[in-house]
Amino acid sequence: MFEISPAVRDAILDHARQGAPEEVCGVVLGRHDGTEGGDRYVPCANLAADRTTSFEIDASFMAQARASGALRAIVHSHPHGLDGPSKTDMEQAAEDDVPWGIAVLDPVHRPKLFFWGDMLPVAPYEQRVFRHGIADCYALVRDWYRQERGLVLPLTPRDPDWWTKGQRVIEDNLHRFDFDAFGDSEPLQPGDVLLFQVGAPTINHTGIYVGNGLVLHHLTNRLSRKDVLGPWKQKYHARTMRLRPGALQSAVQSIAEGDGR
Numbered sequence: 001m002f003e004i005s006p007a008v009r010d011a012i013l014d015h016a017r018q019g020a021p022e023e024v025c026g027v028v029l030g031r032h033d034g035t036e037g038g039d040r041y042v043p044c045a046n047l048a049a050d051r052t053t054s055f056e057i058d059a060s061f062m063a064q065a066r067a068s069g070a071l072r073a074i075v076h077s078h079p080h081g082l083d084g085p086s087k088t089d090m091e092q093a094a095e096d097d098v099p100w101g102i103a104v105l106d107p108v109h110r111p112k113l114f115f116w117g118d119m120l121p122v123a124p125y126e127q128r129v130f131r132h133g134i135a136d137c138y139a140l141v142r143d144w145y146r147q148e149r150g151l152v153l154p155l156t157p158r159d160p161d162w163w164t165k166g167q168r169v170i171e172d173n174l175h176r177f178d179f180d181a182f183g184d185s186e187p188l189q190p191g192d193v194l195l196f197q198v199g200a201p202t203i204n205h206t207g208i209y210v211g212n213g214l215v216l217h218h219l220t221n222r223l224s225r226k227d228v229l230g231p232w233k234q235k236y237h238a239r240t241m242r243l244r245p246g247a248l249q250s251a252v253q254s255i256a257e258g259d260g261r
């Protein structure tokens, strides 16, 4: 959870409304000594060629904000309702060391503002509200491994309907981090990653086996939850992946060396 004052939140949403149908951008600054409070929103020009679908912050503005030591977040808007980071947003935010925020406008719902980034605390596993890319099935598996095992799986920038575009979000990452597939005859262990095909010709859903016959998972547009695995496995299960014993240490080391993304 990223805390900002109501005044800063209002300033960001007002900027987003005024700028629609173009994307707007800016930064949240805090105190220069990094202590809590004193937040303010500083809007800046969007330099992108096509401002209705993208944003670009002036490099010298950004350099100044970073050099000030007061940069708390980088913000832009989605005036057309995409309620989650785009693939490009995920690619750029992955390189950053401050949270990113997105103000979402759509004609039906109230405007929203959310922040994400690995520097923020992991949200509780259950009852998460779905949000593509940051509160979806793979994000839950990734958060679980980060919190329970200290293993940071890649962020994997992805489109909202990635499995229809040939993006292999789940399997490739797991193979890269020494997860192996194993047969259905072996009993499951907590932390095993289950891969599902839910109404799709390819793997498009994942969950974590958490023991006691339960799978922790996050379906699109539902709250994250634990379910009895049996029926799920029977209907949708494609494969089970387990971290190779002894693999964790080397994976964690490679992350420390900067290979984690």
Ligand SMILES: [Zn+2]
Binding pocket: 076, 077, 078, 085, 086, 089, 102
């Ligand atoms: Zn965006």
